[in-house]
Amino acid sequence: MDNNVDELAEFDKKYLWHPFTQMKDYVNDQPVIISSGKGVYLTDNTGKSYLDGVSSLWVNVHGHQRPEINSAIIEQLGKIAHSTMLGLANEPAIMLGKRLVELAPEGLSRVFYSDTGATAVEIAIKMAFQFRLHQEIDDSIKETGASDIVKYKYVKTKFICLENGYHGDTIGAVSVGGIHKFHEIFKPLLFESYKAPSPYCYRCPLGLKRDDCGMACADEMEKLVVDHHDELVAVILEPLVQGAAGMIVAPDGYLRRVWETCKENDVLMIADEVATGFGRTGKMFACEHEAVTPDFMALAKGISGGYLPLAATMATEEIYNGFIAEYEQQRTFFHGHTYTGNPLACAAALANLEIFEKEHTLLKMQDKIKLLHEKLEPFNELDHVGDVRQKGFLIGIELVKNKPLKVPFPLADRVGIQVIMEARKNGLMIRPLGDVIVLNPPLCSSIEELDKMVEITKRAIIAIT
Ligand SMILES: Cc1ncc(COP(=O)(O)O)c(C=O)c1O
Secondary structure, three states, X not given: OOOOHXXXXXXXXXXXXXXXXXXXHHOOOOOOOEEXXXXXXXXXXXXXXXEEOOHHHHXXXXXXXXXXXXXXXXXXHOOOOOOOOOOOOXXXXXXXXXXXXXXXXXOEEEXXXXXXXXXXXXXXXXXXXXXXXXXXXXXXXXXXXXXXXXXXXXXXXXXXXXXXXXXXXOHHHHHOOOOHHHHHHHHHHOOOOEEEOOOOOOOOOOOOOXXXXXXXXXXXXXXXXXXXXXXXXXXXXXXXXXXXXXXXXOOOOHHHHHHHHHHHOOOEEEEEOOOOXXXXXXXXXXXXXXXXXXXXXXXXXXXXXXXXXXXXXXEXXXXXXXXXXXXXXXXXXXXXXXXXXXXXXXXXXXXXXXXXXXXXXXXXXXXXXXXXXXXXXXXXXXXXXXXXXXEOOEEEEEEOOEOOOOEOOOHHHOHHHHHHHHHHHOOEEOEEEOOEEXXXXXXXXXXXXXXXXXXXXXXXXXXXX
16 A cells, blocks of 8 residues: 555544544644554654554564464465354364463363454353353252243342453443443443452552552452352452553452452352453463462453454353253353454464464563563652552553642643653653553563663653653
8 A cells, every 4th residue: 555644644534533532632633654563663654663662552472573473374364364163163263272271270171262352351241141040040940840941030140340440342341340431421331230449559548558458459359249149140350450440450369369259159250361361461361370260261462462353251161061051942152253263363373372482482571570670660759650560561650740649630731641642752652541651562572672662651751740
């Protein structure tokens, strides 16, 4: 495509509507139109290069234009681009399913594909709900001796989610979301769920220190689970890090406590690893840090190395068996997306996972995580940095107007946006979450590249605040 720079910008403003973007502002700026990428760099159509400081929205793992992933897609393209998974299979989807089961926490043994994080979550929600319904039917048959029940009582219909949680933008995922700014507006469309307090960092409403706060939040969660276990389907959470809330890191032990609470009360647990999965926290999956095997794990983003839309909902054999029945019993999971298990995306994902193994990506990350920690430490001394949070490569730097009182900047100041625009001028592409500056570099970034990303971010924060 050889459209000239101005013409493309004009068409962009004229024909497109960008996600999470106030288009009134967007059309007043010169858009950045990315035309290529290599390693951890993006290049726009004027030839300017930028470090990809947020991995193209938390997805890129081993860099752009990885020859192995490119070749895997091209090779698959020479066979077939797509065929349906409804009643049919394809080779890359099968082999990827096997690999995911090998890598996931032991006990997660089934893979159901879709294409985005939100769909992976929707599927977990619906599967969990239907699984409980089948149990209700079985119990009722046992009790009444009837051969089947006609009317469901719908005993278990409720979910517990966390304040500040984010699971995607479809209606089911929003129903278990807890970010006021994104979710409140859709309230009349949502199913109701119980909200447990999120383990805050410095913002504990009870004024507790970090670890005490984590356990106080776990106590609150336990109370909710115990009080409502009769009507509960599942607890859903982002393990270890609430990403979209501003990279809020849970205190050690919180995840495991919640998992144990769920098990003790026969409530299912859905771990949304869409942001934390595939190495971002320093292990393949965040659940591994606390030896947790949830009943469901939602995966997307890094699964295909940041190449193609692909997601997977993993479930245990117990859940899977709950759907196995005679055809006429209608226990099929009636859910599916057209591009489910797309062979090109699965081939890319297989190549992505092979690179993890071949290059010892997780091992090599450990020193880089330490370096990032050291480099981020001095940010705490900056006048307007209220908190610096890090788990692995997931980093959030929260900017505040008044540091001792943790008073935020007024929205109209657009401080987060100004900082990322300043960084952009200096060759780093990042995106804020409100006034939290997010860094989430590709896992392949070198020490020098990470250093540069942190330095540009620091200079941008100082310049703007
Ligand atoms: C934890 C979590 N779940 C779900 C999603 C939604 O993923 P997608 O945008 O692919 O639908 C996100 C996206 O950021 C996420 O961070």
